[in-house]
Each structure stands twice: as C-alpha cells, then as structure tokens.
Amino acid sequence: MDPETLRADIPALSDCTYLNTGASGPSPTRIVDAISDFQRRHKFDAPCGDGMYQVAADERQRAREAVAGFVGARPEEIALTRNTVEGINHVSTSIEWEPGDIVVRTDLEHPAGELPWERMADRHGIEVRELETESGRLSLEELKTAVADARLLCLSSLSWNYGTRLPIGEVVDIAHDADTLVLVDAVQSPGQVPMDVNEWGADFVAASGHKWLLGAWGAGFLYVDRAVLDDLEPQRIGYFSIDWDATGEGYTYAPDASRFELGTTALGPYVGLAESVALFEELGLDTVQSRIERLTDRLKDGLGDRLLSPREYESGLVSFSVENPDETAERLAKKGIQIRSIPEPNACRASVHVFNTAEDVDRLLDAL
Numbered sequence: 001m002d003p004e005t006l007r008a009d010i011p012a013l014s015d016c017t018y019l020n021t022g023a024s025g026p027s028p029t030r031i032v033d034a035i036s037d038f039q040r041r042h043k044f045d046a047p048c049g050d051g052m053y054q055v056a057a058d059e060r061q062r063a064r065e066a067v068a069g070f071v072g073a074r075p076e077e078i079a080l081t082r083n084t085v086e087g088i089n090h091v092s093t094s095i096e097w098e099p100g101d102i103v104v105r106t107d108l109e110h111p112a113g114e115l116p117w118e119r120m121a122d123r124h125g126i127e128v129r130e131l132e133t134e135s136g137r138l139s140l141e142e143l144k145t146a147v148a149d150a151r152l153l154c155l156s157s158l159s160w161n162y163g164t165r166l167p168i169g170e171v172v173d174i175a176h177d178a179d180t181l182v183l184v185d186a187v188q189s190p191g192q193v194p195m196d197v198n199e200w201g202a203d204f205v206a207a208s209g210h211k212w213l214l215g216a217w218g219a220g221f222l223y224v225d226r227a228v229l230d231d232l233e234p235q236r237i238g239y240f241s242i243d244w245d246a247t248g249e250g251y252t253y254a255p256d257a258s259r260f261e262l263g264t265t266a267l268g269p270y271v272g273l274a275e276s277v278a279l280f281e282e283l284g285l286d287t288v289q290s291r292i293e294r295l296t297d298r299l300k301d302g303l304g305d306r307l308l309s310p311r312e313y314e315s316g317l318v319s320f321s322v323e324n325p326d327e328t329a330e331r332l333a334k335k336g337i338q339i340r341s342i343p344e345p346n347a348c349r350a351s352v353h354v355f356n357t358a359e360d361v362d363r364l365l366d367a368l
Contacts, residue, residue: 022351063270072196076256085112087206087222094232099125136162158188163317219269238262
C-alpha cells in the first residue's frame, strides 16, 4: 500500500478536492467492500452456518484486537463505541460524583469534550473549570494549579481548531501527581499520528474511526486503564455488559471494558474499523506523517501571514484567517474544494491527509 494506491481507491476524490478529513474522511472502496462483504456473510451465510451471534461476536473481538494493537492497549482495555462522545459519556456517567468535585477541561475542546461535563454539573453539582490556552498552547505551570484539587482532567491529544499536538505524557504526569484522573479526546490522532496509550499513561482515551482512519460512521472506541476500571459503575446495562460466569444473585459487570457495551448493534462499521487499521498498518504511519508534513509545509508557505496554526509541522490540521470564514467555505465548496469554517478562532481549517497531493494544495491556494 502506498499513498497513490490509496488515493486511487477513494471514489470521492474523483469528484472534488477533499481537504476536510478532520471533520470526516472519505472511505476507500476497500473499506466499504469489507463492510458489504460482512453484511452478506452475516445475513446470508451465518443463519444456517456458524450462527449470526457467533459471527458477530467473532467480528467484535477482531475489531477490539485490531484497535488494541494499533494504540498499544490490551483487548480487554478496549470498549467498542459508536463515536468519541459516547466514550466520553461512558466515563462521565460512570463516576460517582460528589457536589463540588472539579473537572478541568481546556478551552480547546470540541463540544464532545464540553457538553458531558456541563451535564454532570447540572445533575451532580460538579464544578467545570476551563483552562485557557494561547493559540493552541497549554501552559504546564497553569495546568499544575488547575488540577491541584481536581478529580478529572479532559483534554485533546490534537487540538481540532489549531492542529497543535499537546504533550499528553507530561500532562498526565502532572495530573497524576495531583491524584487527578485524565481523559484524552484522541479523535484527531488515529490514522494521522502514532499513539501509544501506555506512553501517554492516561486513564481513559476516547476516539473514533471515521476521520483520519477513513472508516464508516458508527465505530469508535474507549480505552480504560485496568487500574481504574473497578471504580466505574456504568449507568446503563445489557447482556453484553455483565459477567455471565459470575455466581450468586443479581448481576456483576464484566471485568473488562466490555462492561460499557450493551447488546446487538450494527457490526459493519466495526468490520470497517478493523479494515482501516489493517490498511494504515500496511501504509505505515511514518509514510503518513512525512507526506502530511511535506504538504502542510507547502500550504503554510502559500498562506503566509494568514496562517494561524503552528508554522512547524505538528498535524495535518491547518487553520488560517479569512475575512468571512463561512462564506469562504461555501464559495470553495462550489468550486469543488472541501474545507470547513471553525468558530474559535473565527477562521477556516483545511485538513491535509496522506491521500492528498501538491495539486490539491495548490488548487486551494489559487482559490483563496
């Protein structure tokens, strides 16, 4: 697998210049075919073969193992979710909050990393403390003060608005020194940059496969460190959630992260997620990063003083100032160039991925 082969396998790229993967990635035929093939096998062959439940269980486990290997976790530390915000909600609703507990989040968070905590403030009287940043940069000294009396810190691995890469390992060390749990919204990382949950050391990591992994909507994952799992009591339950080997009356939650899974769900997106992981392992994240760096350098050179993201490479997310971001994004879409406007800063953002080309970048610059 190489970038040119991947590009040729993405049908959407024949119709437009796509520079909006940070919102959602276009899928290769290979991934969609894997999903379709599974659907046929599951509904046509499995009923009179291995059985639909067995085939589904096998695919769920295959997806769990694929994700675990990709992010440096163990399969039992991975819960399959539909998206990033579902994983964050699993954590926010499973902690036994007390009035006055403090959750710290940065001002870089997507609404997925804001709204669950606002809801906990409404329900349980917790305090949500916002940590201000400067152009996507986090002050570690200010972080130390903010988390000193906090119960949990929520932050992103890559900021969705500036494309800055946050020093997660250092942040986790600071938070853990204060006995503060850490939840990382990593949705912009898988498929773009290497991620190792053991190196990060965070207690929870939530992400999804529909952005840089180019997968289908409806497949995400939540990593939960085994050391904190027993302190979480999910507020929902289903027959996937419990330990069927446990004895005694009542029920016992599963001893691993699958306690956050409920019951039958669409399996196709998880088949696609496993295929996405296989594709990017074949491609190699070194190849991905080097191509993104080369193309973002080209874009940043062309943007000049309009550039708002860091000049040096940190990710494929590049924000830049324009007079009217919404109108600019709409105007470019009419020209067949897909980017997006963002609210903070009030700007436009292009997402450059491994399937993009120098011609894509130049077309955007010419249109601007």
